[in-house]
Amino acid sequence: MKIGHSPDPDDAFMFYGLAKGAVKIRDFEIEHVLADIQTLNERAFKRELEVTAVSAFAFTQMASDYWIMKTGASMGKNYGPILVARQAIKPDELKGKKVAIPGVWTTAYLLAQIFLPPFEPAPVDFAKVFETVKNGKAEAGVIIHEGQLTYPETGLFKIADFGPLWFAETGLPLPLGLDVVRKDLGKELAKEISTGLKRSIEYGFANEPAALEYALQFGRGIGRDTGRKFVRMYVNDYTLDMGLLGEKALNLLFEKAAQKGILKGEPKVELV
Numbered sequence: 001m002k003i004g005h006s007p008d009p010d011d012a013f014m015f016y017g018l019a020k021g022a023v024k025i026r027d028f029e030i031e032h033v034l035a036d037i038q039t040l041n042e043r044a045f046k047r048e049l050e051v052t053a054v055s056a057f058a059f060t061q062m063a064s065d066y067w068i069m070k071t072g073a074s075m076g077k078n079y080g081p082i083l084v085a086r087q088a089i090k091p092d093e094l095k096g097k098k099v100a101i102p103g104v105w106t107t108a109y110l111l112a113q114i115f116l117p118p119f120e121p122a123p124v125d126f127a128k129v130f131e132t133v134k135n136g137k138a139e140a141g142v143i144i145h146e147g148q149l150t151y152p153e154t155g156l157f158k159i160a161d162f163g164p165l166w167f168a169e170t171g172l173p174l175p176l177g178l179d180v181v182r183k184d185l186g187k188e189l190a191k192e193i194s195t196g197l198k199r200s201i202e203y204g205f206a207n208e209p210a211a212l213e214y215a216l217q218f219g220r221g222i223g224r225d226t227g228r229k230f231v232r233m234y235v236n237d238y239t240l241d242m243g244l245l246g247e248k249a250l251n252l253l254f255e256k257a258a259q260k261g262i263l264k265g266e267p268k269v270e271l272v
Helices: 009-014 037-045 107-115 126-134 147-154 162-170 187-206 208-218 224-234 243-259
Strands: 002-005 031-034 051-055 066-068 074-076 082-085 098-101 120-123 140-143 157-161 174-182
Touching (some): 002 009, 009 187, 009 208, 009 224, 037 051, 051 107, 082 147, 098 126, 107 162, 107 174, 126 140, 162 174, 174 187, 187 208, 208 224
Parallel strands (some): 002 031, 002 051, 098 120, 098 140
Antiparallel strands (some): 074 174, 082 140, 082 157
C-alpha cells in the first residue's frame, strides 16, 4: 500500500509507528512516498496513491474519489501560514502585485485569496519562497512548514498571519492539510487505515524522544527545540481526531471559498 506524505517533521512524526513496523494495517507492506504537498496533490488528482496527505484546498478537486480520514489532519490552533515581505508593508498594498505561493492547490494559496486583495500568484517550490521574495522576484510570499518559525533568520518581515486572521473571524481551528483514503478500497478498509494512522500517532506520542529523532531527519537543518515546537504545533488533538469542530472548520473553509467565487460549489465532507 502506497502512503504519501510530505518530507516534514510533523508528517514523519505521525507516520513513525507505521514506518518502524510497530503499527500494522492488516498484512499490508507500507511504501512511504515522500514528496512536497503540491506534488502529492497532483498525484492524488490522478488517483495514484491509495492513501495520501493533501491540501484541504486540493481535496475539493478529488472529493468523488477520496474520503477524508478523521485522523491525520493538520490544523492550526490560532496559527497557520504567514505572509512575509522585504519591508513592513500592509497586506492591502499587495493589490495587483506578485506574491510567491507554495503551489496552486495549497491551502496557503486559498487563504491568501480569501484574506488578501487580488494579486498575481507566483507558484514556486515551498522551500524557495524566501529566496523568491528576497531577490525581488515577488513582492511577498506565503510561508508554510517550519518556515513559520524560522523566518526571522531570513531578515524578512511578517506582514500577515493567516491563523489569527481565521481564528478572529471563526473561533475555529484552521484546516490546512488532510489525510485521505481512496474510496475504491472500500469503507471497512478505509476505517482500518484511519485507525492505524491514529495508533501510529499515539505510538509517536508514547515514544516521543525516538519519534522526534526520526522526524528531525526531515527538518531541513532545524534544531531539536524548533523541530519539537513545530511538530507539536501540527500534531495535536485535532490530528488524532478532527472531531465536530474540525469538521465544522473544514466546511466553513469551503463555504468561504465558494462565497469568494474561488470554488463553484462546496464538496461533500464525509469522514472515515
